[in-house]
Amino acid sequence: MKVLVGIKRVIDYNVRVQINREGTDVVKEGVKMSINPFDEIAVEAALRIREAGQADEVIVATIGPGAAQQQLRTALAMGADRAILLETDREIQPLAAARALMKLVEKEQPGLVLLGKQAIDDDANQVGQMLAAQWDRPQATFISGLDLSDGKLKAVREVDAGLETVEVSLPAVLTVDLRLNEPRFVKMPDIMKAKRKPLETIAFDSIGIDMPPQLENLGYEAPPKRSGGVRVDSVEALVAALNDKGVL
Amino acid sequence: MATVLLLAEHDGETLNVSTARAMRCAMALGEVDVVVLGAGTDGVAEQASRLEGARRVLHVDRPENAHPVAAVMAPQLASLASEYDVLLAPSSTFGRDILPRVAALLGVPQISDIMEVIDERTFKRPIYAGNVITTVRVPGDCKIIGTARIASFAAVAGAQAPAAVESIQVEADLPTDTVWIGLEASGGDRPDLQSANRVVAGGRGIGSKENFDLIFRLADRLGAAVGASRAAVDAGYVPNDMQIGQTGKIIAPDLYIAFGISGAIQHMTGIKDAGVIVAINKDGEAPIFEAADIGLVGDLFQILPELEKALGD
Numbered sequence: 001m002k003v004l005v006g007i008k009r010v011i012d013y014n015v016r017v018q019i020n021r022e023g024t025d026v027v028k029e030g031v032k033m034s035i036n037p038f039d040e041i042a043v044e045a046a047l048r049i050r051e052a053g054q055a056d057e058v059i060v061a062t063i064g065p066g067a068a069q070q071q072l073r074t075a076l077a078m079g080a081d082r083a084i085l086l087e088t089d090r091e092i093q094p095l096a097a098a099r100a101l102m103k104l105v106e107k108e109q110p111g112l113v114l115l116g117k118q119a120i121d122d123d124a125n126q127v128g129q130m131l132a133a134q135w136d137r138p139q140a141t142f143i144s145g146l147d148l149s150d151g152k153l154k155a156v157r158e159v160d161a162g163l164e165t166v167e168v169s170l171p172a173v174l175t176v177d178l179r180l181n182e183p184r185f186v187k188m189p190d191i192m193k194a195k196r197k198p199l200e201t202i203a204f205d206s207i208g209i210d211m212p213p214q215l216e217n218l219g220y221e222a223p224p225k226r227s228g229g230v231r232v233d234s235v236e237a238l239v240a241a242l243n244d245k246g247v248l
Numbered sequence: 249m250a251t252v253l254l255l256a257e258h259d260g261e262t263l264n265v266s267t268a269r270a271m272r273c274a275m276a277l278g279e280v281d282v283v284v285l286g287a288g289t290d291g292v293a294e295q296a297s298r299l300e301g302a303r304r305v306l307h308v309d310r311p312e313n314a315h316p317v318a319a320v321m322a323p324q325l326a327s328l329a330s331e332y333d334v335l336l337a338p339s340s341t342f343g344r345d346i347l348p349r350v351a352a353l354l355g356v357p358q359i360s361d362i363m364e365v366i367d368e369r370t371f372k373r374p375i376y377a378g379n380v381i382t383t384v385r386v387p388g389d390c391k392i393i394g395t396a397r398i399a400s401f402a403a404v405a406g407a408q409a410p411a412a413v414e415s416i417q418v419e420a421d422l423p424t425d426t427v428w429i430g431l432e433a434s435g436g437d438r439p440d441l442q443s444a445n446r447v448v449a450g451g452r453g454i455g456s457k458e459n460f461d462l463i464f465r466l467a468d469r470l471g472a473a474v475g476a477s478r479a480a481v482d483a484g485y486v487p488n489d490m491q492i493g494q495t496g497k498i499i500a501p502d503l504y505i506a507f508g509i510s511g512a513i514q515h516m517t518g519i520k521d522a523g524v525i526v527a528i529n530k531d532g533e534a535p536i537f538e539a540a541d542i543g544l545v546g547d548l549f550q551i552l553p554e555l556e557k558a559l560g561d
Binding site: 011016017019026093094095098117120121122123124125126127128129130131132133134136137138139140141142144154157158159160161162163164165166167168169177178179212213214215216217218219220221222223226228229230231232233234235236237238239241242245247248 | 259317318319322340341342344345346347348349350351352353355356357358359360361370374375376377378379380381382383384385386387388390423425426427428429430431432433434442446478481482487488489494495497502503520523524525526537538539540541542543544545551554555558559
């Protein structure tokens with residue numbers, strides 16, 4: 001079985017994101033870029049499935065500019081077998097991304113597709129569900145546990161009410177949550193080895209998807225700031241301040 | 249006027265308050281019908297019919313709808329949505345799971361986490377963990393599909409004269425290759441985190457599962473729900489459904505009291521709609537103090553019992 005993992009190049013989660021002066025975009029020049037943290041967990045999950053002898057190959061794919069090769073190389077250094085870049089400088093929103101991944105699914109015929117539950121840039125939380133719809137296959141989103149045996153997969157999902165368990169037939173799409181695993185650290189020899197692993201670049205515009213409508217971005221702004229508060233120095237003063245605010 | 253179909257969230261017996269909040273958003277977009285997908289859910293449909301703003305309720309009652317399985321519910325919603333200009337759901341894990349699947353079936357983009365309706369096609373939504381707000385417009389004659397960020401909308405009342413409930417059949421092929429096995433809820437008698445007026449939360453500073461009892465005791469004294477930071481959940485002090493933040497729950501209580509929570513950006517995203525934020529932390533430099541209305545620097549193990557006692561008088 002092949003496992004396909006979708007990853008996204010995003011601004012590193014430690015970076016404090018700035019909006020440009022015109023309010024037309026966030027500043028991406030000279031900013032550290034990384035694999036979306038949720039996607040890194042998806043890569044780790046795929047590797048563990050292969051290491052348990054339940055998959056033969058882990059393919060990692062991304063959609064983005066040429067520079068996204070860095071993130072693919074990182075995933076290869078973690079242990080993925082090969083990588084595919086669907087190269088474009090355009091903004092590709094979730095539905096178009098799902099249609100593009102569907103093309104890869106048709107080509108590679110994976111038994112399982114893993115993705116992060118959301119990317120920490122647009123926070124859309126859509127691609128996995130949309131891919132599952134295109135493919136007409138089951139989905140298990142926001143998972144924090146998985147157990148694979150006999151072509152069936154049991155997934156534990158983190159939902160608002162607690163932990164939900166579902167069983168899906170393969171092939172299926174899984175989107176992963178933070179507590180599924182802790183991704184491994186990449187070691188120096190693995191980085192060297194990753195340079196020799198296959199990385200295929202395909203022009204996004206050549207894969208022949210029916211390009212769906214995309215949302216128009218009208219601008220970016222900082223969220224309203226909460227005004228500064230007061231410091232108190234005792235529980236007594238705290239209770240008095242709470243009474244002043246009328247919340248007790 | 250646009251017609252809106254609002255997907256109701258429920259647990260088989262009770263309508264989730266997320267539905268009443270999403271209704272506020274739906275009413276800003278047009279005339280609203282509520283759809284209840286369930287099995288043996290006449291009671292839920294009746295509750296939905298009393299929501300302010302509900303013009304009528306569509307009730308799709310069939311055994312396959314006993315649990316919220318996206319692959320089963322999405323084709324039904326795609327079929328029903330053809331009659332409407334807008335399809336809306338609460339941005340809870342329920343809505344976030346199902347709605348993109350519907351959007352893909354219909355071939356239209358989805359607006360996730362609508363926090364403000366600017367006009368019938370233009371919306372504000374948070375990105376980068378709420379550190380940036382973007383304004384987006386749905387192009388051309390595209391159907392509008394979106395999830396409403398529930399902390400951004402006050403719940404509508406649920407006491408109107410009941411709207412008509414129509415039991416309907418939906419023609420759709422439903423898959424059987426997803427089996428719902430079960431739900432492990434941490435439950436308890438405390439108020440629900442997402443609808444409570446008061447929330448008391450603890451972070452890594454609480455130090456252990458046992459110490460969390462101090463948080464629970466104070467919460468009970470205040471009639472508050474209990475939440476936690478991701479660090480506290482990761483450390484195993486409390487279950488995942490108590491996590492507040494970007495990847496947990498987004499809450500908007502009147503009063504939020506945080507003990508031993510440093511205030512990572514991802515956590516602040518989950519609380520910034522709270523009325524009054526109180527931070528208690530031994531580190532006076534903790535970022536949570538930047539957003540707190542009232543801050544107290546000190547040892548929470550002294551402050552917690554003292555506060556509990558002060559509130560008891």
